[in-house]
Amino acid sequence: MRLASWNVNSLKARHEHVLAYLDSDKCDILLIQELKLTDENFPTQSFIDKGWHVETHGQKTYNGVAIISHYAITEVTRGLPLLVDEDHEDDHARYIEARIDVPDFGMMRVGCIYLPNGNPCPGPKFDYKLRWFNRLHAHAASLLTSEEKIALCGDYNVMPQAVDCYDPEGWTGDALWHEDSRAAFFSLCNLGYTDAIRAIHPNGEQYSYWDYQKGAWQRNNGIRIDHMLLSPEAASCLVDAGIDKEPRGWERPSDHTPVWCAFR
């Protein structure tokens, strides 16, 4: 069973790319982020026509996340639970979660994450990022008590380690490399979640994003900010993981490329 995650940077702009990726038979479940369209405008039928199930949590212009699966998607929830001291809903569409029962594998609960960027830092947007991280932390901790196979995947907008960035010093002061962002990511891992890419590739670069500017792709000036965090029950089934760089080289690509992991 293969699971992939991809920030597509507008599904309208990348619809054909996503269909092509699914056609290439590289995954059974694909989690996509930054759709930038509403549920009404999501091209659901184009995926159903090819035999996929789809659940979306969209928003006009910004954000938006979705789950695309070969197998039926059930127990769908949209948005993260609020913390006890919060009294109003997060109006950003940044999280969708569901249960998927995979034949000959069992059930997996998947969370599709588009974590806030947080720049400029410091500032209200960075505060929002850390608050969002807190919500995710509380929910991730709660999920672990189920002892299910869980995968929390998506664009975390954090480079965890220096090896995850072509020029860490150049990112000084940026919300993606801020010590509070990195601490929040490691705090999630310390709950008992495994960073799938890093588990399979303990050393070396595994970039998932290259800026459109300054020839970043051609120079391989990338960063690793798309992550797949696995509960112990999921991690024990993990057999492989990687970055699929091919779609970043397509015409009019997303600035992110798919990350994937395989289970058995």
Place this chain on the structure above:
DNA sequence: ATGCCCCCGTCCCGGGGA
């Protein structure tokens, strides 16, 4: 110090991204 590049909206600029 800022923009480079890309996407969106009702749109020829500004906001947001990373």
